[in-house]
Amino acid sequence: xxxGVMGGVxxxxxxxxxxxxxxxxxxxxxxxxxxxxxxxxxxxxxxxxSVLTVLLRDASGNxxxxxxxxxxxxxDGKGGIDDKMxxxxxxxxxxxxxxxxxxxxxxxxxxxxxxxxxxxSLKSIRRVSVRDPGDSFLGSELTYQDISxxxxxxxxHTLLRTEQRNGAxxxxxxxxxxxxxxxxxxxxxxxxxxxxxxDCRKARVEFxxxxxxxxxxxxxxxxxxxxxxxxxxxxxxxxxxxxxxxxRVTSPEIDVGLSDALFSERTLQRGIR
Numbered sequence: 001x002x003x004g005v006m007g008g009v010x011x012x013x014x015x016x017x018x019x020x021x022x023x024x025x026x027x028x029x030x031x032x033x034x035x036x037x038x039x040x041x042x043x044x045x046x047x048x049x050s051v052l053t054v055l056l057r058d059a060s061g062n063x064x065x066x067x068x069x070x071x072x073x074x075x076d077g078k079g080g081i082d083d084k085m086x087x088x089x090x091x092x093x094x095x096x097x098x099x100x101x102x103x104x105x106x107x108x109x110x111x112x113x114x115x116x117x118x119x120x121s122l123k124s125i126r127r128v129s130v131r132d133p134g135d136s137f138l139g140s141e142l143t144y145q146d147i148s149x150x151x152x153x154x155x156x157h158t159l160l161r162t163e164q165r166n167g168a169x170x171x172x173x174x175x176x177x178x179x180x181x182x183x184x185x186x187x188x189x190x191x192x193x194x195x196x197x198x199d200c201r202k203a204r205v206e207f208x209x210x211x212x213x214x215x216x217x218x219x220x221x222x223x224x225x226x227x228x229x230x231x232x233x234x235x236x237x238x239x240x241x242x243x244x245x246x247x248r249v250t251s252p253e254i255d256v257g258l259s260d261a262l263f264s265e266r267t268l269q270r271g272i273r
Contacts, residue, residue, distance in 0.1 A: 029159065029171075030157070030159055031157030031158045031159040031160075031173040031174070031175070032152060032157045034157070034159065034171050034173050034191050034200070035152060035155075035157050035173060035175065035189070036152055037197050037200060038191040038192075038197075038200035038201060038202055039189070039191075039202050040149070040152060042201070042202075042229050043227060043228050043229060044072070044074070044228050044229065044230055045074070045225070045226070045227075045228040045230075045254035045255050046073070046074050046255050047071075047072060047073040047074065047254075047255060047256060047257070047258040048071075048072050048225075048228065048230065048252060048253060048254045048255070048256070049069070049070065049071045049072070049252075049253050049256060049258070050070050050230065050249050050250065050251055050252040050253065051067065051068070051069060051070065051090075051249070051250045051251045052067070052068045052069075052070040052087070052247065052248070052249055053065065053066070053067050053068075053246075053247070053248040053250065054066045054067075054068070054138055054139075054140060054245065054246070054247055054248075055245065055246040055248075056139055056140060056243070056244075056245055057243065057244045057245070057246075058242070058243050059241060059242030059243060064139075065091065065092070066089065066091065066092070066095075066138070067089070067090045067091035068087040068088060068089055068090060068100075069087070069088045069090055069272070070085065070086075070087050070249075071085065071086045071087075071258055071262060071263075071272070072084070072085045072258075073085075073258050073260070073262075073263065077106050080105055080106055081103055081104070081105055081106070082104045082105055082106045082107070082149055083103075083104050084101070084102070084103050084104070084260075084263040085101070085102045085104070085263075086099065086100070086101045086102075086262065086263055086267065086268065087099065087100045087101075088271060088272065096120075097118075097120040097271065098117075098118065098119060098120060099116075099117070099118035099268040099269070099271070100115070100116070100117055100118075100128075100138075100268075101115065101116045101118075101263060101265075101267075101268050102114070102115045102116075103115075103263070104148055104149075106149070107148070107149040107150050107151040107154070112129070112133075112144075113144065113148065114127070115127065115128040115129070116128065116265060116268055118265075118268045118269055123269075125265050125268055125269060132144075133145035133148070133183055134183050140236065140245035140247070141216055141236040141237070141238050141243060141244065141245040142218075142236055142245065142247075143183070145183050146207075146218075153178075154177065154178060154179070155175040155176060155177050155178060155187075156175070156176045156178065157173055157174070157175050158173065158174045158175075158176075159171060159172070159173055160172045160173065160174050160188075162193060163190070165190065165204075168192065168193075169192075169193040170190040170191060170192055170193055170203060170204075171190070171191045171193055172188065172189070172190055172191075173188070173189050173190075173191065174186055174187075174188050175187045175188075175189065182210065184207050184208060184209065184210070184215070185208045185209055185210040185211065185212055186208045186212075187205060187206070187207055187208070188205070188206045188208070189202055189204065189205045189206075190202070190203045190204040190205075191203065201220070201222045201229060202220055203219070203220055204217070204218065204219050204220070205217070205218040205220075206218075213239075214239045215238070215239060215240060216236055216237060216238045216239055216240075217236070217237050217239065218234060218235070218236045219234070219235045219236075220233075220234050221233045221234070223249070223252065225252050225253075225254045226254050226255070228254045228255075230249050230252050230254075231247060231248075231249045232248070232249060233246065233247065233248050233249075234246070234247040235247075
């Protein structure tokens with residue numbers, strides 16, 4: 001057999017082997033893989049700053065608008081802290097200068113997030129305790145648990161199916177909490193089925209009460225800034241109350257070199273200068 005034929009045989013065998021491994025990888029894909037790669041591994045930069053607009057709507061269609069200047073930094077577990085965030089209210093005008101700071105701890109830590117609120121009218125800072133992970137974040141339909149990291153092992157993740165939705169294909173994953181008294185009975189998430197893991201994002205989440213009834217739905221749109229992924233627009237609809245919350249992130253800047261000293265009570269009172 002000639003060297004040319006042998007080379008052709010090897011090439012065919014190589015292609016078959018690659019295709020087989022790709023098929024095997026697809027068959028072995030698990031819910032935990034998707035949660036880790038498409039959610040927990042999402043890179044938001046080492047730090048970022050942006051404008052956060054939050055629209056709160058009640059069942060009658062009445063709307064309240066708040067605009068914040070947002071600063072965030074990833075602490076990567078340093079000192080047990082996952083991340084730090086500080087917000088300064090820019091709208092409405094009568095709340096301008098109000099500051100809010102939050103230090104979030106790594107998943108599985110015993111202590112809750114630490115929070116501080118600065119009110120310009122009183123010229124004072126007070127600590128705001130998080131008594132319940134189900135408490136509302138910024139008065140919205142998202143809770144503190146929703147914006148806090150969970151360990152992959154805190155839930156059992158099952159890949160239920162792939163599904164076509166609005167012309168795109170998604171992996172659908174069900175996550176069941178392992179704690180005895182969970183906030184949600186289950187969470188079902190849709191992850192975009194894409195060719196590269198780096199582009200895999202969470203597109204939709206359904207939160208169910210412990211009794212099995214649907215509580216709320218979250219729909220997410222993302223924007224890429226450099227190598228980082230940030231929210232573009234996120235809409236949360238509460239199936240029980242008819243209330244909804246819309247989060248919009250604009251003017252994002254990534255890896256601007258925010259110092260740890262920025263996230264302090266001094267900054268909260270004086271503002272960014």
